[in-house]
Amino acid sequence: xxxxxxxxxxxxxxxxxxxxxxxxxxxxxxxxxxxxxxxxxxxxxxxxxxxxxxxxxxxxxxxxxxxxxxxxxxxxxxxxxxxxxxxxxxxxxxxxxxxxxxxxxxxxxxxxxxxxxxxxxxxxxxxxxxxxxxxxxxxxxxxxxxxxx
Amino acid sequence: xxxxxxxxxxxxxxxxxxxxxxxxxxxxxxxxxxxxxxxxxxxxxxxxxxxxxxxxxxxxxxxxxxxxxxxxxxxxxxxxxxxxxxxxxxxxxxxxxxxxxxxxxxxxxxxxxxxxxxxxxxxxxxxxxxxxxxxxxxxxxxxxxxxxxxxxxxxxxxxxxxxxxxxxxxxxxxxxxxxxxxxxxxxxxxxxxxxxxxxxxxxxxxxxxxxxxxxxxxxxxxxxxxxxxxxxxxxxxxxxxxxxxxxxxxxxxxxxxxxxxxxxxxxxxxxxxxxxxxxxxxxxxxxxxxxxxxxx
Numbered sequence: 001x002x003x004x005x006x007x008x009x010x011x012x013x014x015x016x017x018x019x020x021x022x023x024x025x026x027x028x029x030x031x032x033x034x035x036x037x038x039x040x041x042x043x044x045x046x047x048x049x050x051x052x053x054x055x056x057x058x059x060x061x062x063x064x065x066x067x068x069x070x071x072x073x074x075x076x077x078x079x080x081x082x083x084x085x086x087x088x089x090x091x092x093x094x095x096x097x098x099x100x101x102x103x104x105x106x107x108x109x110x111x112x113x114x115x116x117x118x119x120x121x122x123x124x125x126x127x128x129x130x131x132x133x134x135x136x137x138x139x140x141x142x143x144x145x146x147x148x149x
Numbered sequence: 150x151x152x153x154x155x156x157x158x159x160x161x162x163x164x165x166x167x168x169x170x171x172x173x174x175x176x177x178x179x180x181x182x183x184x185x186x187x188x189x190x191x192x193x194x195x196x197x198x199x200x201x202x203x204x205x206x207x208x209x210x211x212x213x214x215x216x217x218x219x220x221x222x223x224x225x226x227x228x229x230x231x232x233x234x235x236x237x238x239x240x241x242x243x244x245x246x247x248x249x250x251x252x253x254x255x256x257x258x259x260x261x262x263x264x265x266x267x268x269x270x271x272x273x274x275x276x277x278x279x280x281x282x283x284x285x286x287x288x289x290x291x292x293x294x295x296x297x298x299x300x301x302x303x304x305x306x307x308x309x310x311x312x313x314x315x316x317x318x319x320x321x322x323x324x325x326x327x328x329x330x331x332x333x334x335x336x337x338x339x340x341x342x343x344x345x346x347x348x349x350x351x352x353x354x355x356x357x358x359x360x361x362x363x364x365x366x367x368x369x370x371x372x373x374x375x376x377x378x379x380x381x382x383x384x385x386x387x388x389x390x391x392x393x394x395x396x397x398x399x400x401x402x403x404x405x406x407x408x409x410x411x412x413x414x415x416x417x418x419x420x421x422x423x424x425x426x427x428x429x430x431x432x433x434x435x436x437x438x439x440x441x442x443x444x445x
Contacts, residue, residue, distance in 0.1 A: 012275025034282060037274055041283045043290035044167040053174075055240040055298040059262060059291040064271035067237070067264045080161040 001027065006085060010097035012037060014089050016082060029082055036090065047080065047087035098124055101136040122147065175297040175324075178244075182216070184306040184329040184443045186361065187321055191348030192341045193313030196366035197334050199413060200403070200435075201310040202230045204332075206418045207436035209252025213305040213445055216247065218295055219258035220321070221312035222288050223270050228260035232416025236261050244300040251418035257299045259291070285320075293324060305445050315348040322356040329443065330359035332400065336367045337385035349395045361442050362398035363388065364435055367405045371427040378404055378427065398442065401435040404428050 001018040004026060008014040012033035019026045039046060043058035060066060100108075111119050126143045127135055179185065188201045198221070205215045219227035228234045233248035238261050247255035259270060272287050274280060301307065306329075311317045322328055331352050335345040345363075352358045365388040369378040392399040406428035412419040420429045439445075 009275070033275060034279070037283045038286065039162075039164070041272075041287035041290060042164070042168065043171065043287075043294070044162065044164050046162050048161045048163050049167055049170075052243070053171075055243055055245050056238070056262070056294045058287070059294045062272050062287055062291070063262060064273050065264060065268050067262060083159075083162050 003085065006089060008097070009089055014086060016085050031086060036086070040090070045087065046090070047083040097133075098127055099134045101134065103137050104135045104140050107137070107140055171293060171297070175293055178297045178299070178301065179307070179325075179327070182301055182304045182307045184445065185309065185325060185327065186306060186329050186439075186443070187220075187309045187311050187318065187331045187358075188334060189311040189315075189318050189331050189348060189352070190313065190334045190341075190345055191315035191318075191351075192335065192344040195334050195336045195341055195345075196403075197313075198226050198230060198310050199409070200332075200334050200364060200366060200432075201308050202227065202413060203409070203420055203429075203432045204436055204439065205231075205254045205308055206250075206252050206420045207432050208306060208440065208445070209254050210420065210433075211436065211440055211445075213440070214253070214303060216255040216301050216304045216307040217250075217257070218299075218307060218309045219256070219260065220292055220295075220309050220317070222259045222291060224312060225258045225260040225263075227256060227310055228258040229416060230413045231256045232418075234260060234416065238262070238299075242300075244298050247299050247301065251421055255299075255301055255304070257295055259295070289320060289324065292321075296325075306443060315344075315351045318348060318352045318358065319356045322352075322358055328358060330361040332361050332439065333363050333397075334366055335363065335388060335391070337365060337380070337382040337388060339386055342386055342388065342391050346391060346395070349397065353395070360395070360397050361439065362400035363392045363395075364400045365402040368402035369404045371404045371406055373408070376427055381405060398438070400438045401431055403431040403435070 001020055004017040004019040006014060006016050009031070014031045015028050017026055017028045036046075108116060108120050108123070123135060123140065123143050126146065127133075127139055132139055188197050188204070190197050201217060205217050208215045217227055217231065219225045228236065228248065231248070231250035231254065233250050233256050236248035236256075238245035238247075238257070247257045248261070250256050263270065271277065272280070272284065274283070309321065311321065318331060333345060333349055333352070335341050349360060352360055367381055369380045371378050388402070389399050404427050406426060408423060408426065409419045409428050412422060420432055423429050
């Protein structure tokens with residue numbers, strides 16, 4: 001099996017797709033958000049450590065609001081095709097799975113708070129199923145029609 | 150036929166080896182520190198940080214080489230109290246230098262890694278929701294690094310200022326099996342002593358730590374004019390009895406002094422600027438007792 005593609009990390013989870021070079025059979029491995037965060041909290045390198053840890057490495061790279069000039073966590077090279085990909089993917093800052101356009105965001109924010117999160121999740125699930133990465137008013141209208149709202 | 154156990158591994162991450170290397174690094178760093186002492190209480194607001202700062206300064210005046218680690222990651226105050234809030238720890242040669250405060254006390258605090266006084270301690274994560282499941286773990290990693298990656302040099306004693314909560318004593322004992330002991334701080338208030346009593350039991354019976362002694366803080370208020378001392382908690386239980394109940398040494402009592410609080414607010418060393426005040430004399434007395442008990 002060879003690495004085919006990765007999705008994410010989105011919201012702390014990563015999907016890694018492998019494909020058989022002969023029959024094109026594909027399998028996907030997915031990381032568990034809580035487990036990955038737990039292992040990273042130990043201050044260890046997923047994929048193994050090749051170099052000595054930098055001073056205050058975990059502390060400085062884990063701060064949500066660091067002082068200026070603090071380093072990003074460096075990825076670890078690993079022979080394992082899974083942990084190596086996981087290490088590289090989580091070393092970079094996570095990008096949101098969906099780009100919410102301002103007009104679509106405004107429509108979501110106009111929804112009463114007690115059901116807002118549920119509606120947003122429904123819209124994102126619809127966008128995921130239809131391969132949309134950008135959510136604009138047209139997508140919102142599609143969702144509205146599909147759900148009979 | 151292979152079984153699960155034949156193939157199961159952590160994908161080359163060698164997590165256990167990495168954790169073991171972290172512990173070895175910690176042990177190597179602290180090998181040049183003669184005594185490591187935690188300042189704890191269990192109860193918040195009793196003056197642990199104040200005692201830590203002043204005890205360090207007083208021991209420093211007795212020619213001891215002293216370091217302070219501010220283990221209160223979420224409410225760090227030690228860098229401010231010691232007048233080294235502006236220190237920026239720069240990595241070099243595998244470690245970072247601590248700040249040097251009055252009497253050459255080495256100080257390391259989470260404060261020094263945060264950009265502003267108003268910045269709360271938040272850790273990078275996809276979501277802060279359910280952060281309780283991993284937050285304490287990343288904080289223990291940070292605490293380990295503050296200990297192992299600071300170039301303490303040769304110290305006679307490293308004082309660790311613990312945050313409130315009796316569980317912190319147990320966590321530190323797990324991280325530092327060679328902890329020399331704990332100094333417990335209380336006030337004369339009955340509620341404080343109830344919480345402190347539980348912390349003492351946890352430290353001795355559960356964590357198996359040596360308690361160096363009990364310090365009573367805010368015992369009395371010293372008149373700034375005539376130095377007459379008035380008890381702040383007139384009907385309070387006797388702290389000496391609490392020490393006897395747990396078979397602990399009573400290290401002394403420290404009066405409340407508004408000048409002490411004001412000097413710490415400005416990062417000034419009170420025992421140096423007002424060495425003859427009742428509070429300073431009490432702190433020097435506690436320091437002498439600690440010096441003797443730790444055989445410094």
